[in-house]
Amino acid sequence: DVKVTQSSRYLVKRTGEKVFLECVQDMDHENMFWYRQDPGLGLRLIYFSYDVKMKEKGDIPEGYSVSREKKERFSLILESASTNQTSMYLCASSLSNGGETQYFGPGTRLLVL
Amino acid sequence: AQTVTQSQPEMSVQEAETVTLSCTYDTSESNYYLFWYKQPPSRQMILVIRQEAYKQQNATENRFSVNFQKAAKSFSLKISDSQLGDTAMYFCASLHNAGNMLTFGGGTRLMVKP
Numbered sequence: 001d002v003k004v005t006q007s008s009r010y011l012v013k014r015t016g017e018k019v020f021l022e023c024v025q026d027m028d029h030e031n032m033f034w035y036r037q038d039p040g041l042g043l044r045l046i047y048f049s050y051d052v053k054m055k056e057k058g059d060i061p062e063g064y065s066v067s068r069e070k071k072e073r074f075s076l077i078l079e080s081a082s083t084n085q086t087s088m089y090l091c092a093s094s095l096s097n098g099g100e101t102q103y104f105g106p107g108t109r110l111l112v113l
Numbered sequence: 114a115q116t117v118t119q120s121q122p123e124m125s126v127q128e129a130e131t132v133t134l135s136c137t138y139d140t141s142e143s144n145y146y147l148f149w150y151k152q153p154p155s156r157q158m159i160l161v162i163r164q165e166a167y168k169q170q171n172a173t174e175n176r177f178s179v180n181f182q183k184a185a186k187s188f189s190l191k192i193s194d195s196q197l198g199d200t201a202m203y204f205c206a207s208l209h210n211a212g213n214m215l216t217f218g219g220g221t222r223l224m225v226k227p
Contacts, residue, residue, distance in 0.1 A: 031213050040122070040219050040220075041219060042119075042218050042219045043204065043206075043217040044217075045215070048213065048214060050213065058214065088156070090158065094213065096213070098146075099145075099146040099208060104150075104158035106155075106156055107157075107158075
């Protein structure tokens with residue numbers, strides 16, 4: 001079974017803090033993704049990576065950056081957290097072939113005060 | 114750009130009954146994939162069913178089946194013999210073959226009542 005893990009289930013941070021969310025997958029997937037989930041909006045893609053050190057912006061990249069130094073690990077960085085970044089953050093991974101299923105982590109619920 | 118619409122924010126069904134969740138999508142691609150994902154209250158999103166657009170036959174997975182109407186761009190999910198464990202958020206999503214990015218609908222919260 002594919003396993004995608006995220007470093008924290010719940011996180012509380014202060015406005016202006018730098019926040020790191022970590023994601024690790026154990027299935028040697030090329031693609032990794034970061035989404036945020038908000039009620040009524042579904043999931044929106046922040047960034048994705050198709051290879052080590054490669055990244056592409058998703059629909060809502062503003063205020064976020066990412067890092068992928070190793071194939072199995074994909075980090076989401078909030079350079080200066082703001083209250084409007086309070087949300088659920090989901091990581092996913094998939095093979096690089098077209099149409100492949102994405103496998104999700106358990107999510108990190110981030111509260112920015 | 115692709116869009117996915119789920120018109121039912123919330124639904125409920127009695128245990129053992131059948132329920133259908135609606136999804137419409139818009140794409141200009143000829144080859145694409147459609148998905149239903151389930152997110153139980155514990156939050157782990159899991160795949161329910163996957164449909165390849167070039168396949169006419171509707172995908173099925175045990176009690177879950179889809180009604181894929183390509184011309185109408187409709188992709189509904191039918192859950193038969195509903196169980197309490199089916200209580201969850203359900204998301205419809207599309208992915209076109211040229212890319213890797215999923216487009217999600219807003220979700221439908223399904224409550225199965227005993």
